Amino acid sequence: MxxxxxxxxxxxxxxxxxxxxxxxxxxxxxxxxxxxxxxxxxxxxxxxxxxxxxxxxxxxxxxxxxxxxxxxxxxxxxxxxxxxPKNVKDSLKKQIEKSWMYGTVNEQTILLSELISKAVPVAEKIRYVTSGTEATMYAVRLARSVTGKKIIAKIDGGWHGYTSDLLKSVNWPFTESESSGVVNEEQIVSIPYNDLEKSLSILKKYSKNLAGVIIEPVLGGGGCIPANPDYLKGVQEFCKKNNSLFILDEIVTGFRFRFGCLYPTMKLDPDIVTLGKIVGGGMAIGVMCGKKEIMEAADTTGKKKSERSYVGGGTFSANPASMTTGFATLNHLKSKxxxxxxxxxxxxxxxxxxxxxxxxxxxxxxxxxxxxxxxxxxxxxxxxxxxxxxxxxxxxxxxxxxxxxxxxxxxxxxxxxxxxxxxxxxxxxxxxxxxxxxxx
Ligand SMILES: Cc1ncc(COP(=O)(O)O)c(C=O)c1O
Missing domain, CATH: 3.90.1150.10 (Aspartate Aminotransferase, domain 1)
Incomplete structure (x- = not known):
């Protein structure tokens, strides 16, 4: 009826x-x-x-x-x-007069990074990409490189973009594969949001080979659900004890609620944070940042292939247009x-x-x-x-x-x-x- x-x-x-x-x-x-x-x-x-x-x-x-x-x-x-917004548009117009693509190091990137690193304490080193998907893909690779382990845990309903590394348990029913064509799905395990006891019991099963856990502090695509800070603290504690990396995906939450990330308000200490969306001011962006000793695994200078984490950026990474709109947006948020x-x-x-x-x-x-x-x-x-x-x-x-x-x-x-x-x-x-x- x-x-x-x-x-x-x-x-x-x-x-x-x-x-x-x-x-x-x-x-x-x-x-x-x-x-x-x-x-x-x-x-x-x-x-x-x-x-x-x-x-x-x-x-x-x-x-x-x-x-x-x-x-x-x-x-x-x-x-x-x-x-x-006018200030962002004006900055972009000025930048476009100079050029919108250099493919080289540029000052606009440094300006944006200075703002991000001051506002996000864990961003001791930064690498830009052009989408959130790439940022989380590289975060996973880095976690595997640094720990020498393979498995990544994510949340039931957690969305981190289309990277094959995290394309599991996104949509209901979480037990079904999200896509054909994805390999090594057994290296992604899934834990229930805001249920510390169950999550820890799953993590313990994989602890020997657990490279890291990736979590959004507010589950976005999975239902716009804030995490309980004690839940995140418990997962973080497990990661620290187990030599697994604690990765926070703040692509939605970064600079959304305050000038900076959400994690400091919960007294968390992530190893890697991914950013995107707002920090690009409406132009294509993805950001992977984190503690110096971890991010430096991606430094390729003087390292053998087996020692490095080969993390990209790509043709359009840190392009002056995205860096300019990102800077104009964050600068505005900082002053207002x-x-x-x-x-x-x-x-x-x-x-x-x-x-x-x-x-x-x-x-x-x-x-x-x-x-x-x-x-x-x-x-x-x-x-x-x-x-x-x-x-x-x-x-x-x-x-x-x-x-x-x-x-x-x-x-x-x-x-x-x-x-x-x-x-x-x-x-x-x-x-x-x-x-x-x-x-x-
Ligand atoms: C939490 C989270 N991580 C990663 C991504 C992927 O970002 P992008 O669409 O820029 O690849 C998204 C996109 O919505 C997201 O919500």
């Missing part, structure tokens, strides 16, 4: 969406002929077709049919200052820390208000400016790990998001968590809350 109602309802919103996105439909049909699934990142596709973007500014995305959407996807959560209190407060307000709207039927997880609505199902009453998140009604969440796209001029990537930027205001959040009321 309810399913029938939902089906009719979603058809109505599909009709409304199709009516206002006719140019997108035509362009996306072209895109589908040219690209796998029509997209270049699996998650960007949604039914019936994603709208095609023409431009973006501030809090808004504008599609090719000139529909405007208040954006909560914010460039995969990278755009903490909103789309095209009120951005954090503003967006963290808006996040708190959002979680509270959406929770009220759906009164008992949802739990809204997150931290600071990140939030995700979980429609409770299958006996789940709280979401503290990705198993509980996976049991919630993700299809209903996608419909809720799609209704906002079709009807309210609000964009969430259907089914994904939302990010608030400095370009958003309380009035925007109120509009989204209103749109949530209409969904009921």
């Amino acid at each position: 309810i399913d029938g109602f939902l089906r009719k309802w979603i058809l109505d919103y599909s009709k409304e969406y199709k009516k206002k996105t006719k140019t997108s439909a035509k362009l996306f049909a072209k895109s589908s002929k040219l690209h796998v699934n029509g997209v270049s990142h699996n998650i960007r596709y949604y039914e019936p077709y994603p709208f095609v973007v023409k431009s973006s500014l501030g809090k808004n995305l504008v599609d090719v049919d000139s529909n405007k959407y208040t954006d909560y996807w914010m460039g995969h959560w990278a755009l903490i200052l909103g789309h095209g 820390k009120s951005v954090y209190s503003k967006i963290n407060d808006l996040g708190e307000y959002t979680r509270k208000e959406i929770g009220k709207v759906f009164d008992g039927k949802v739990t809204v997880t997150g931290k600071g400016s990140l939030f995700m609505t979980h429609f409770l199902k299958n006996g789940v009453t709280e979401v503290t790990n990705s198993i509980q998140a996976a049991k919630c009604d993700s299809a209903l969440l996608a419909k809720y998001h799609f209704k906002m796209i079709a009807h309210d001029g609000i964009f969430f990537l259907p089914g994904k968590l939302g990010a608030i930027s400095d370009a958003h205001t309380k009035a925007d959040i109120k509009k989204m809350v209103k749109a949530s009321e209409n969904f009921i």
Whole structure:
């Protein structure tokens, strides 16, 4: 009965969406002929077709049919200052006049690294790449090189990009392989988030050959779930005792809640930290940084092949455009820390208000400016790990998001968590809350 109602309802919103996105439909049909699934990142596709973007500014995305959407996807959560903030744009324009690609050492990189190393105490040495995927791939290689061990533990639901080294137990059911074509999956083991006892009992089984554990301090793709600090401390302690590296993936959380990483607020001492998204200021970036003695395993000078960890960077690593937008973004955040209190407060307000709207039927997880609505199902009453998140009604969440796209001029990537930027205001959040009321 309810399913029938939902089906009719979603058809109505599909009709409304199709009516206002006719140019997108035509362009996306072209895109589908040219690209796998029509997209270049699996998650960007949604039914019936994603709208095609023409431009973006501030809090808004504008599609090719000139529909405007208040954006909560914010460039995969990278755009903490909103789309095209003036200071970042001006810096980039100036840099582009000089050039956007040198392929050599440049001063822009040094400027960005000075900011990062002061704000992230563990970043005694830094290596840039052009995506988070590469950063975590190299972090794993480094951990294996330094420890001489092979196995990497990750979290059920942990997403660290598409690297084959970590492509396991990402999506429910966590026991199934994520992809064909991945080799050596037995060298990735999976532990449950926020369950120290179970995690330690699994880690102990592999301790002899455990090169490291990689964890996000707020599980992003796995459900926007903050880690319990004692959980992270317990895993870190195990790593230290066992000569395994403790790797924190702060690609989402780095510079998201404060000027720096999340780990110092939990009194953690990771060996390697990976960064990305925000630190690139909207341009391609990935960062691997960590303690000097560990990072120096990647120093190739005067070492035999067997002694070094051959960690890359690549053609576009530390390109002056990404370094400039990253620097302009971090510099702005450093001088205007009120951005954090503003967006963290808006996040708190959002979680509270959406929770009220759906009164008992949802739990809204997150931290600071990140939030995700979980429609409770299958006996789940709280979401503290990705198993509980996976049991919630993700299809209903996608419909809720799609209704906002079709009807309210609000964009969430259907089914994904939302990010608030400095370009958003309380009035925007109120509009989204209103749109949530209409969904009921
Ligand atoms: C925690 C985390 N690590 C790594 C990645 C991969 O980064 P990228 O998409 O830049 O390769 C992501 C991307 O969403 C992420 O959320």
